[in-house]
Amino acid sequence: MSSPRLIIANRNYSSWSLRAWLCLRKSGVAFEEELLPLDTPEFAARIGDLSPSRTVPALWHDGRCIWDSLAICEYVNEQFAAGGLWPADPGSRALGRAMVAEMHSGFGHLRAAMPMNFRARNRAVPQTEGLRGDIRRMLALWQGAREAHADAGPWLLGEFSIADAFFAPVVVRFGGYGVALPPGLLAGYGDTLRRDPDFRHWQSQAARETWVVEADEAGQECDS
Structure with a gap:
């Protein structure tokens, strides 16, 4: 079996690349990565x-290509993590998949107004009703998941899961655009992610990048 190869874009901007990369790191499999600057x-x-699809990320393994972030995460879970990137409990697993599906297809106002950018610090954007609604919904999702799994661990569903990979870029967005996480479970969740060694590795690599794309100033989503 060949080593998987993950095609990513700029670590500073590419939220979907971060999601797939985190799942590969948490699976423990050795993999190659190739970065194409946007x-x-x-x-x-x-x-x-x-x-x-001409988008990133894309995962190559044993002659096959998987080109959607969620499909990559599920493939990694099955092939390299023995199913451990989802909780064993069916109810928790279903909740996590519903949350990820909503993130995968929704939150358009948040995506447009607050693209992931590790360099962003206290950026101000117009607080439209659509954006405020996306933020309220996001915090409600996280709060419900954490309340239901507070005794199982510090991540959304207790232990790290694909749900955390999918919402990690949102924690970055909130930090860059001045959205404070409420004290208690949600602030603790943000701290858990920011202390995670794999997340910190990605962040350190993003800090070394020299590419600046138009979205760094214009505030547009950089990947799909």
């Missing part, structure tokens, strides 16, 4: 050969 001739020239 908004560059290299990205335009090579992405078509590496991802049929």
Whole structure:
């Protein structure tokens, strides 16, 4: 069996790349990563050969390509983590999958107004009703998950899961755009993520990047 190879974009911006990468790290499998910087001739020239959807992330393994972030996380869970990236409890697993599905397809106002950017510090954006609604919904999702699993561990569903990989970029967004997590379970959750060694490794690599794409100033989502 060959080592998996993950195609990612700029660590500073690419929220979907971070999600797939975190799941691979938590699975314990050794993998290769290849970074294509966004908004560059290299990205335009090579992405078509590496991802049929021309988006990142894309995972190559044993001659097959998986090009959707959620599909990558589920594949990693089955192939390399023995199912351990979801809770054993069916109810908790169903809750986590519902949360991830909502993140995967929703929160459009939050995505548009607050793109992930590790360099962002206290950026101000218009507080539209749509954005406020997305933030309220996000915090309610997290609060419900943490209340139900507070005795099982510090992550959303107790132990680290695909749900945490999917919501990690939102914690970054909230930090960069001045959205404070309420004290108690949610503030503790944010601290758990920020202290995580794998998350900190990605963050340190993002800090070393020199590419700046248009979205760093314009506030547009950088990946899909």
